[in-house]
Amino acid sequence: MFLSNTESTMMSVLFGVAGQDDGTRKEYLERFCEAYTEPLARFLILTKKQSEDDAREIVQDFWLTKVIQPAPEQNLISKYLLVRESKEDSSFRRYLSKSLSFHFINRYRSAAAKQERANVAFEQLEGWEPEDAESDQIEFDAVWSNHLLDQVLKQVRTECLANGHTDKWNVFVELILRPGMQGVAPPSYSELASKLQIDSPKAVGNAWVTVKRMIQRHFVTAIQQYLPSGTSQKSLADVENEAREMLFGLAAKGGLRIEFEESIGMVEASCASASFELAGIPADHLFKTVADLQEAWNGMLSTEVRIIFGEPIQADGNMILNDWILSKSESLESLDRARKIAKRSGKRKSEQLSEHHCFPRETWALIYLLAIATAKLRLGMDLSQMDASKLKTRMQQFRDFVWIDDDSRIILSQFVDIAAT
Structure with missing residues (x-):
């Protein structure tokens, strides 16, 4: 949890990126880009049909032209902080995705990109006009929440295995994750107890409770690490609202899109109605x-x-x-x-x-x-x-x-x- 009278981690990073101290600014830039490169690239891959290499190149160009090259007081982060002075509840995630949207358009409209544009199908540019910003934002929110969940689940799995709680992780996979990814009903507690050779259905339920709490803890920590907020009191409220919004999106049909084959031997969510419901199961x-x-x-x-x-x-x-x-x-x-x-x-x-x-x-x-x-x-x-x-x-x-x-x-x-x- 946040200490009293302190700013959130990401707010400190943003001030560092916008600061004049070249020594610390480089470190803050690395932390900032590390946090946002993957979800932004994934966003371009899913919505604009960009290859992974092209998506990463676009994001790197975005960082270079909007964050790194401009003077600190003129970069994208400083502009956001200026907006925030008059509108404290301004979402940095939404500000960032909208800026990337315009950068994508301008990249292919610029004279320097004519040759590159000649090889790009017109259909790839459709839907990226400013009037479609709302649908873009909805899509980016989905990408971001799945990126966050993917990171959290990997952390939870690592913690379970390190502490000798493989059975608890397996309960979560069979009871929540696999049914969610495949769009099927979860097994009963007794079926799962028999399949995983666990003592009783009650023990299965308790294992799920343990993993659920771990997920909630890591989820909150992950949000605290990236969500800009000015004071400890404001930070706690922001984290709570952000977590609620992320989990609501993941619980919707089609809201789950993660790939998790490295830990459970599964491919990307295989059902159009795949979802992740952490609040509870019927x-x-x-x-x-x-x-x-x-x-x-x-x-x-x-x-x-x-x-x-x-x-x-x-x-x-x-x-x-x-x-x-x-x-x-x-x-x-x-x-x-x-x-x-x-x-x-x-x-x-x-x-x-x-x-x-x-x-x-x-x-x-x-x-x-x-x-x-x-x-x-x-x-x-x-x-x-x-x-x-x-x-x-x-x-x-x-x-x-x-x-x-x-x-x-x-x-x-x-x-x-x-x-x-």
């Missing part, structure tokens, strides 16, 4: 079979209640869920608290997948019903406003599921028997 995709639910519920029964609910709801902080279900000393307040948390968690259609939420929605529904049944059976109190007949039907439905444990089945059966009288 719970229905994770626990598909009865075996999935049974494994998840058994894992939940052996988990401490404070971990499941994300807070202590009873005096014994180390009590596991199975003992909590059988406990005869739970207060009405703790049962109602458990009911409310289970109801809220069960309504989440797209899990955020923290440790608190690595369970299928059906298990939350069962806890919700068990809290209601226990309050009625042991304390004679009604926790639900649901119609009695509907509640009875719901209890019967879960009582008959094959994946629940015998103790829970007995509690639900007792409630059904009372409701029938």
